Structures are given as structure tokens and as C-alpha cells.
Amino acid sequence: MTITPEKPLVQIEGLHKYYGHHHVLRGIDLTVNQGEVSVVIGPSGSGKSTMLRCVNLLETISAGRISVGGELIGYREVKGRLHDLKTKEIAAQRREIGMVFQRFNLFPHKTAMQNIMEAPIQVKGQSKAVARKRALELLDRVGLGDRAGHYPSQLSGGQQQRVAIARALAMDPELMLFDEPTSALDPELVGDVLNVMKDLAKSGMTMIVVTHEIGFAREVGDRLTFMDGGVVVESGDPREVLANPQHPRTKEFLSRVL
Amino acid sequence: MDSHQDAHAAPVLNNAVPVRHPGRWISAVIIVGVLLAFLQSLFTNPNFRWDVVGTYILDTKVVQGVMWTLFLTFASMVLAIVLAILLAFMRQSDNPVFRWSSWTWVWFFRGTPVYTQLLFWGLATVLYPTVVLGIPFGPAAITWVTSDPTHGLIPAILGLGLNESAYLAEIFRAGLKSVDQGQSEAAEALGMTKGKIMRRIILPQAMRVIVPPTGNETIGMLKTTSLVLAVPFTLDLTFATNALANRIYLPIPLLIVAAFWYLLVTSLLMVGQHFIEAHYGKGVDNRVPAAVNPAAAKAAAAPSAEAEPDLKMDFPEEEAK
Numbered sequence: 001m002t003i004t005p006e007k008p009l010v011q012i013e014g015l016h017k018y019y020g021h022h023h024v025l026r027g028i029d030l031t032v033n034q035g036e037v038s039v040v041i042g043p044s045g046s047g048k049s050t051m052l053r054c055v056n057l058l059e060t061i062s063a064g065r066i067s068v069g070g071e072l073i074g075y076r077e078v079k080g081r082l083h084d085l086k087t088k089e090i091a092a093q094r095r096e097i098g099m100v101f102q103r104f105n106l107f108p109h110k111t112a113m114q115n116i117m118e119a120p121i122q123v124k125g126q127s128k129a130v131a132r133k134r135a136l137e138l139l140d141r142v143g144l145g146d147r148a149g150h151y152p153s154q155l156s157g158g159q160q161q162r163v164a165i166a167r168a169l170a171m172d173p174e175l176m177l178f179d180e181p182t183s184a185l186d187p188e189l190v191g192d193v194l195n196v197m198k199d200l201a202k203s204g205m206t207m208i209v210v211t212h213e214i215g216f217a218r219e220v221g222d223r224l225t226f227m228d229g230g231v232v233v234e235s236g237d238p239r240e241v242l243a244n245p246q247h248p249r250t251k252e253f254l255s256r257v258l
Numbered sequence: 259m260d261s262h263q264d265a266h267a268a269p270v271l272n273n274a275v276p277v278r279h280p281g282r283w284i285s286a287v288i289i290v291g292v293l294l295a296f297l298q299s300l301f302t303n304p305n306f307r308w309d310v311v312g313t314y315i316l317d318t319k320v321v322q323g324v325m326w327t328l329f330l331t332f333a334s335m336v337l338a339i340v341l342a343i344l345l346a347f348m349r350q351s352d353n354p355v356f357r358w359s360s361w362t363w364v365w366f367f368r369g370t371p372v373y374t375q376l377l378f379w380g381l382a383t384v385l386y387p388t389v390v391l392g393i394p395f396g397p398a399a400i401t402w403v404t405s406d407p408t409h410g411l412i413p414a415i416l417g418l419g420l421n422e423s424a425y426l427a428e429i430f431r432a433g434l435k436s437v438d439q440g441q442s443e444a445a446e447a448l449g450m451t452k453g454k455i456m457r458r459i460i461l462p463q464a465m466r467v468i469v470p471p472t473g474n475e476t477i478g479m480l481k482t483t484s485l486v487l488a489v490p491f492t493l494d495l496t497f498a499t500n501a502l503a504n505r506i507y508l509p510i511p512l513l514i515v516a517a518f519w520y521l522l523v524t525s526l527l528m529v530g531q532h533f534i535e536a537h538y539g540k541g542v543d544n545r546v547p548a549a550v551n552p553a554a555a556k557a558a559a560a561p562s563a564e565a566e567p568d569l570k571m572d573f574p575e576e577e578a579k
Contacts, residue, residue: 087451091450091451093449095448101440101444103440105444107444108463109462109463109538110541118458118459119445119448119449122458123449123450123451123454151542152541171448
């Protein structure tokens with residue numbers, strides 16, 4: 001993929017996160033350019049999911065700043081002081097950011113179609129007809145056009161995750177966050193989800209993907225970031241980092257997962 | 259599977275001797291015996307006075323009593339549900355004042371007997387002959403003289419409803435807590451506002467947990483209404499049948515009349531509860547695909563559909579094709 005002028009969409013600067021006295025993120029810096037696929041790997045407990053959840057404010061930010069599309073996330077800066085945004089303003093910021101969860105989190109009382117139509121109707125105020133048409137397009141795009149009337153409990157994990165991706169896309173976000181999207185899936189179902197994500201990457205979507213799928217990182221990633229102990233240990237071109245890791249902790253991690 | 263069966267065309271069935279269950283037969287004999295003895299007594303014991311039951315079962319006072327009991331149940335449950343939703347939300351709120359107030363409300367109304375509360379509400383106009391709007395310990399702006407023109411109806415509904423709200427608040431809180439955290443996270447990530455997340459995502463799922471105990475409480479309320487004589491409110495079913503019994507000195511047949519009506523209404527409520535439960539169990543309790551358009555169903559059944567054998571188990575109509 002070619003990215004003409006390097007235009008940063010996401011900028012994370014000096015991000016820290018505490019849970020009580022537990023210092024989970026210890027100063028993360030990460031820039032994701034428009035149209036870029038940024039893959040984040042690392043051992044569990046390294047803080048990569050927490051970092052991702054900070055980007056759409058599912059976690060509060062203890063220190064540092066995150067901006068998406070030039071807009072500061074979660075705060076308003078007035079005379080050099082940060083003020084918390086109201087929940088409504090936070091909701092508005094989240095509309096531009098789609099998120100896919102490890103455990104899908106589809107709404108179990110709604111069909112696949114209704115899951116996708118929910119936010120466009122309720123948040124964007126789209127008409128039912130428009131939302132339905134778009135939902136069908138998206139279901140086709142993730143290969144589930146024939147599953148519109150199925151409830152999540154009637155779908156396999158892989159199918160549920162693809163519906164979840166379609167649901168996030170229905171809001172036309174400018175950024176998609178993937179939080180270990182294939183970790184809860186049976187091995188034979190992982191491929192379908194990864195294929196949908198590859199198509200999405202090809203279409204030019206900006207993506208931050210926290211994953212254990214090294215193959216996906218190598219094939220689709222524009223940048224690979226290795227996190228451990230709440231810091232970025234190493235970051236660079238995925239193929240270079242994977243072939244020739246510089247830091248001993250990266251080497252050790254890769255030797256265990258490859 | 260098929261080829262495997264062809265290879266062994268006609269398997270010899272095991273025809274195992276089933277385990278005998280003598281206990282079932284013994285228990286059946288005892289229970290049926292007791293039941294028959296009871297039935298016989300119903301027909302032969304003259305003290306039941308079925309003729310009196312027949313006379314009063316549709317008596318105007320009795321039917322009016324049923325209506326008042328239904329109204330009391332309905333009105334106090336509506337009041338209780340509205341308050342309980344408010345209390346449950348307050349308990350979950352970020353606002354510590356709300357959390358504390360909700361807790362205190364539940365503590366007080368759950369901690370005192372409903373009979374005592376009904377007595378209090380009946381005496382409310384004695385306790386507070388006037389209500390004053392003004393600054394506490396300061397000057398009064400407006401003064402009302404309290405009165406109860408409804409002859410105990412409003413105190414009865416307040417007494418029953420406020421007491422019940424404390425129990426329902428706990429049921430609703432449990433229901434809201436039962437919904438997975440990931441649900442509100444997913445809705446938040448879609449940019450939904452708090453109110454919409456509650457109304458469209460959390461509550462419909464919580465209802466699955468909330469409805470059965472609430473139905474239980476409604477049936478309980480139907481019978482708790484018989485305590486309104488504490489207010490006193492004197493038109494409900496229990497009071498009406500008791501009054502008739504005292505007049506004709508025959509308590510037993512009128513107790514049967516009351517029991518018959520309570521049982522009938524309870525049965526109807528149970529039917530209603532069944533349908534409400536079915537509604538909120540959509541997508542979770544039933545695993546049969548719903549609302550699939552026929553074309554899509556055909557497409558789903560086509561052999562090109564991806565192979566997921568364990569999932570196919572859920573769609574017998576697809577396997578058939």
C-alpha cells in the first residue's frame with residue numbers, strides 16, 4: 001500500500017494508565033497515519049489492549065494525550081488546562097472510531113441485521129430503509145448476506161465477529177480498533193475474520209490491530225509495534241522487525257510465538 | 259455417516275432390560291389414595307356448604323371486591339415499578355447522593371413490615387394534619403390541610419407501592435448487573451448515549467432476569483392487598499368475603515369463594531407472565547432462526563455455505579436439503 005503525504009490520523013503522546021497503584025501504561029508514543037494498518041503485539045499483560053481502549057475512552061487516560069484527526073480525545077483544553085468532556089461529547093467522538101472486541105459483544109437480543117442497524121438509526125438518525133440497505137451491503141461484504149435474520153446465538157464465533165465488524169463499519173468510522181479479534185475463535189474460523197480485515201485494510205481504512213496473528217502483521221501491517229511491561233519496546237516495518245528484531249525482549253517474544 | 263450405516267445394514271438392537279422403579283408405583287398409590295379421600299370429602303362433607311359457595315361466588319359485593327383487589331394490585335405495582343426503576347438507576351449512578359438516597363429508601367421500606375406501613379399511611383392525615391410549603395424552621399409560604407377523600411384507597415396504594423418498590427428495586431438492580439459489561443462497552447464504542455444504551459441494549463436484556471421474580475412479586479402483591487384493612491380500606495376481596503361470612507355466620511364457604519377468585523386471577527397472571535418471558539427471551543432462550551426471508555434461507559442451505567458442522571446442528575431444515 002502506498003501512503004501519499006504522511007498524514008497522522010492518530011497521535012498518542014506520553015500515555016500513562018494507572019489502575020490504583022498499578023502502573024499499566026508507562027509512557028506510550030504511537031502515531032498512525034491515514035490509511036495505515038498499525039499492528040500491536042506483545043505478551044498478555046503488556047498493556048496493548050489498555051492502550052487501545054484508551055483511544056476510544058473505554059479507559060480514562062491517567063496522563064498524556066491522544067488525538068484522532070487532530071481532535072483531542074476526552075478533553076477540552078482551555079487556557080492550558082484540560083477539562084473532562086461531557087458524556088455526550090465523548091459519545092460524539094466515539095462515532096468516528098469503530099471498535100471490534102475479542103469477545104464480539106454482539107447484542108444477543110437482536111438479529112445480525114438489527115445489530116448492524118442499531119447505531120445508524122439510534123445515533124445517526126438514519127431511516128430504517130437506508131440503514132437496512134446499508135446493513136445488507138455490509139453483511140454481503142463480510143460474507144454473511146444469508147445470515148441477516150439470525151441471532152448471535154445461532155452464529156459461529158467467526159460469523160459473530162464478522163457481524164461485529166460490519167456493525168462497526170455501519171457508522172462509517174475513520175478509524176477502526178481491533179482488540180484481539182481472533183483470540184476467542186476456534187483455529188479454523190480465524191481465517192474468515194482475517195480475510196475480512198485484509199479487505200478492509202486494502203480499502204484504505206486506518207486500523208490499529210492488537211493481535212497475536214503474526215502472519216497478519218507481516219502480510220497486511222504497515223507498522224508493527226512490540227509492547228512489553230507498559231512500554232513500546234520496538235516499532236518499525238513489520239517485515240523488518242519480524243525478520244530482524246533489535247531488542248532482546250522482542251527476540252524472546254517472537255521466538256515463543258513464531 | 260450414511261456409508262457407515264450402509265456397511266452394517268441392520269444392526270441388532272440391544273433391547274436392554276430397563277431399570278425398574280417400584281418407588282414410583284408406591285408413591286403413586288399413596289398420593290392417588292390421599293387425593294381420592296380428599297375428593298370424596300369435598301362431595302360428602304356437608305360443612306363445605308357448596309350451595310352457599312354457589313350463591314356468593316358471583317355476588318355483586320364479591321365481584322366488586324375482585325375488581326378492587328385487581329385495581330389495588332395493578333396501581334400499587336405500577337407505582338412500585340416506576341419507583342423501582344428510578345431507585346435501581348439511582349443506585350448505579352455516578353452521583354453519590356443518588357446512590358445513598360436509593361440505598362436508604364430500600365433499607366427503610368424493606369426493613370419495616372408492610373402492615374405497619376399501611377397503618378402509618380392510614381394515620382398520615384392524623385400525623386400530618388397540615389402540609390406546609392416553606393423554608394424548614396423558617397417562614398411558611400403555603401399551607402394545605404390534608405384530607406383523604408378516597409376512603410383509604412390512596413393510603414393503601416401508597417403503602418403497598420412504596421413497600422414493594424424496595425423489593426423491586428433490588429430485583430431490577432440484579433437484572434441490570436446481570437448484563438455483561440461488554441454490552442455497554444460495545445454500545446459506547448458505537449457512540450450511543452447513556453440513556454439509549456440503557457433503554458435499547460441493557461434493559462431489554464435485563465428484563466429476562468427481571469420478569470420472572472417480578473411476576474412472582476405481582477402474584478404476591480395480589481394477596482398482600484388483603485392487608486389493606488389496616489388502613490382501613492374496606493372494598494377488597496378479602497374484606498368483602500369476610501364481611502359476608504360474618505353476616506351469615508358461615509366462614510368456610512366464603513373462604514372458598516375468596517380462594518377461588520385469588521387462584522383464578524393468579525392463573526391468568528401466570529399466563530401473561532409466560533408471554534412476557536417469551537418476548538424478552540428472544541435470541542437467547544430460543545435457538546430457532548427467526549425472521550429469515552425465504553430467499554436468504556435457500557441461499558443459506560446451498561452447499562456453497564461454509565462448512566461448520568457443529569453449527570449446522572442448529573438448523574435441521576438446512577440439513578434436510
